[in-house]
Amino acid sequence: MNKTSVSLSLAALALLLSAPAMAHHSFGAEYDANKPITLTGVVTKVEWMNPHSYFFLDVTDSKGVVANWKFEGFPPNVLYRTGWKRDVTLRPSDTITVFGWRARDGTNWGHSREVTFKDGKKLFFGPPAGTGDGGNISAVAP
Amino acid sequence: MSRVIFSALFALAVAYAQQTQPATPSMPRTADGKPDMTGVWQGGSNRPGTWEEANAPGGLGGGPARAGAGRGPGAFPPREPAPYQDWAKAKVQESFDRRGIDDPMARCLMGGIPRTTTVGLFPMQIVQTPTQVIMLYELLHAFRVIPLNAKHPDDLEPTYMGDSVGHWEGDTLVVDVISFNDRTWIGATGTFHSEAMHVTERYTRVDYNRINYDVTVEDPKVLTKPWIMHSSLMLRNGTRLREYECAENNSDIQHYEEMLKDESLFRRK
Numbered sequence: 335m336n337k338t339s340v341s342l343s344l345a346a347l348a349l350l351l352s353a354p355a356m357a358h359h360s361f362g363a364e365y366d367a368n369k370p371i372t373l374t375g376v377v378t379k380v381e382w383m384n385p386h387s388y389f390f391l392d393v394t395d396s397k398g399v400v401a402n403w404k405f406e407g408f409p410p411n412v413l414y415r416t417g418w419k420r421d422v423t424l425r426p427s428d429t430i431t432v433f434g435w436r437a438r439d440g441t442n443w444g445h446s447r448e449v450t451f452k453d454g455k456k457l458f459f460g461p462p463a464g465t466g467d468g469g470n471i472s473a474v475a476p
Numbered sequence: 477m478s479r480v481i482f483s484a485l486f487a488l489a490v491a492y493a494q495q496t497q498p499a500t501p502s503m504p505r506t507a508d509g510k511p512d513m514t515g516v517w518q519g520g521s522n523r524p525g526t527w528e529e530a531n532a533p534g535g536l537g538g539g540p541a542r543a544g545a546g547r548g549p550g551a552f553p554p555r556e557p558a559p560y561q562d563w564a565k566a567k568v569q570e571s572f573d574r575r576g577i578d579d580p581m582a583r584c585l586m587g588g589i590p591r592t593t594t595v596g597l598f599p600m601q602i603v604q605t606p607t608q609v610i611m612l613y614e615l616l617h618a619f620r621v622i623p624l625n626a627k628h629p630d631d632l633e634p635t636y637m638g639d640s641v642g643h644w645e646g647d648t649l650v651v652d653v654i655s656f657n658d659r660t661w662i663g664a665t666g667t668f669h670s671e672a673m674h675v676t677e678r679y680t681r682v683d684y685n686r687i688n689y690d691v692t693v694e695d696p697k698v699l700t701k702p703w704i705m706h707s708s709l710m711l712r713n714g715t716r717l718r719e720y721e722c723a724e725n726n727s728d729i730q731h732y733e734e735m736l737k738d739e740s741l742f743r744r745k
Contacts, residue, residue: 359576359579359581359582359728360575360576360577360579360582360665362575362576362742363574363575363576363577363732363735363742364728364731364732364735364742381725383724383725384720384721384722384723384724384725385584385720385722385724385725385726385728386725386727386728409720409722410718410719411598411614411718411719411720412597412598414718415527415528415715415718438735438741438742439731439734439735439741461597466576466579466582466665467575467576467665468571468572468575468576468664468665468666469664469665472568472569472572472573472664472665472666473557473558473568473572473663473664473665473666473667474557474558474560474565474568474569474572475557475569476557
């Protein structure tokens, strides 16, 4: 193996080491990256807690039926560093749009990524799809 | 007179330019001449700047740096597999196929070394003295007290973070870590190890912004050869460690138990 291929392989190993290790737990065990969802609704509750924060959203469908959705996201320490403030940034009765991915169990539950506020401001409430579940290729795959 | 005014204006312009474009400070050293690594750092990154600058626009946890952006994550192919023995390879693959649902950290257990160092979502802090180096991790309240030029104690028992001793080799801090339990992962999903794991970390502050983090993992019970990894820690001025009490409401575990009743719901194959 020549010097160049060694350094390329080491760079790949660095990726293996670092890239999947971003989250507290596996995304893919609970959520489906093939089921993205965007919903607009009214915030009913915000749970600012570890290891994940949650917000709940009343979403009204075209027939006027209201369903309450739960979205998971970052813990408070990470939310602070992402630009959120407890009891200030997101409050019950706020209307927001959330982009995320649905839970595999098919209930009204999702993994949140980006929240868009009424004034157009956007903030990340959770990490991207695929964190913590190993990515696309296993550490031992040839 | 006009020359005096011109000189004064020129001096002002130079001062203004220096103020608006501050040069990157040189690498700091301690009184005893060692590179001073005291500060708050982010692992798993190779981007300089404040936390906000370095993690935008992808957002925190937005993944590794761009491909080709230098050393560290964001690498490019080709790759080679982690050097596991065949029986162990199958076990790692099984964890991957189950999408890491058995990740010990999902149960709020400390992540071990080197994994804890490379979780970029949570910063770490280094406090350096002439006789010991302290490493504090926001992730799961982990800490390490690393005595310099000392031997490992003779009354060790297996632990999540292992036992660390360090010494300087020129400008590189070399940390020797042993006495691990077998309940942490080395890094990627399923990368288990035995209690025989021996980790050698090399911390080299190469400039103001960066520490090169070079790791050799040896475990003759599960690996065929030493597993060598390279990444970096990036200085994050203005960031402080906050609290992360993982056990507060770890409701994902209950959800996992439900999912495990029918693995076909989430299994890769």
